[in-house]
Amino acid sequence: MSQRSCxxxxxxxxxxxxxxxxxxxxxxxxQKNGTITEYPIGEVHHLLVVGGHTIHSAVLQHMQKAGNWVSFFAADGTPVGLLKPPGDMVDEQVRTIQQQAPAHNYALGITRAALARRLQVIGETSVVTGESPLYQGELEVLQDARQELEYLVTLDEIRRLHRLATDMYYEIMARTIPKGTGFRRRTARPYMDPVNAMLSLSYGVLSGVCAVHLAGAHLNADIGLLHQGDRALIRDIAELFKPQMVDQPVFALVRQGIASSDYEVGESRCTLSDALIRRVLQQLQTSIGEVAIGRQVEVLSDALVNGREFRILDPAEFFPRIPLKSVKKGHV
Incomplete structure (x- = not known):
């Protein structure tokens, strides 16, 4: 089966x-999985090869002659090699642009969207489980936080509110998880319960996809807008997609049931079985949408490099909206 693609x-x-x-x-x-797809080489400005494939040396020759880039990554998104046209300085130019960008507006948009999507997950979970995990007043607190964002003037204030709202979200979602798992909130390494371990594994997969697309846009992964430090921009993009692409399917998988044989809690950390890891990865194959991530990275790149308006893509394009349920009776 053969097809042409733009x-x-x-x-x-x-x-x-x-x-x-x-x-x-x-x-x-x-050529992959019995399908042959052809692309005009002049329109593939950056080829990103992730995982294990066979590539002809002519590809490198023709891509370089066309002024295009080829990057190589391990399966988890770790960069392992790069071929770029001689004298091409686009990565250095974009790095300078990132360093000079007004981070406030970008951080505000990311925080606002991430909170809205987490509220959506809480609402959809209420519908699925038949009861709300929200205690009295918690929905109002999160909604007030979203409104407060509009009045914050420093990045530190935005980051503080983002952390508080995110911590609150995990504590709320923990109420939808069987208590026997030991999951109460999102914790730092080492993880002592299977749910945190599953989330960490899944966020790693999501981050790898984000890293590849950021590289495709020549954006420096360490220059963040909301987050700071190593891989900060990867964390910025991943934040937009964690709720629907990771949290929702992982929490649903846990509610469906994981056996005590699926993990082992030792003195220093929780270890997932190979079988449970395969279940998680199989779920992520359908829940992590590369098209949505790629389009969002393209919008970010266009805003940074070309001065266009930065916008968060409407989640309704990828995730259906379900309204929040009322507060569960008896929770105060």
């Missing part, structure tokens, strides 16, 4: 295993 993004990600990548001076061809 890539919607200025970069192309080939992930997983087993693809066969070759090219002519005009066409890049990717």
């Amino acid at each position: 890539n919607k993004l200025p970069w192309l990600v080939v992930s997983g295993y087993g693809a066969h990548i070759k090219s002519t001076p005009r066409t890049l061809t990717v």
Whole structure:
């Protein structure tokens, strides 16, 4: 089966295993899972090869001649190699732009969207379980936090409110999880319960996808807008997609039931069984949407580099909206 494709993004990600990548001076061809897809090589400004694939040396030759980039990543999104046209300084130029960007507006938009999506997950969970995990007044606190965002003038204030609202969200969602798992809130490493361990594994997978797309846009992963430090921009983008792409499916999997044999809590940490890890990864294959992540990264890049308006893509394009249920009776 063969098809031609005009890539919607200025970069192309080939992930997983087993693809066969070759090219002519005009066409890049990717054969995978019995399907052959052809791309005009002039429109693939950055080819990102993630995982284990076969790539012809002609691909590198033709991509470089066309002035395009090729980056290589391990399966988890860790960069392992890069080929760029001689003298191309786009990565240095974009780094300077990132360092000079007015982070406040970006941080505000990310925080606002992340909170809204977490509220959506709480509401959808209420519908699925038939009861709300919210205690009296908690919904109002989170809604007030969202309104307070509009009046915050410093990045430290935005970050503080973001941390408080996020911590509160995990404590609320913990009430939907069987108590026998020991999950009460999101904790730091080492993880002593299976739910935190599952979330950590899943966030790692999501972060790998975000890292690849940020590299495709030549954005520096360590120069964040909301977060600070190593991989800060990866955490910024991942924050927008954690609620629906990771939290919702992982919490649902736990509610469906995990056996005591699926994990082991030792003196220093909780270890997940290979079987449970496979279940989690299988779920993530359908819940993590690379198209949505790629489009959001493209919007961010366009705003930073070209001065366009920064906007968060409407979650309704990817996730259906379900209204919040009323507070569970008896919770005060």
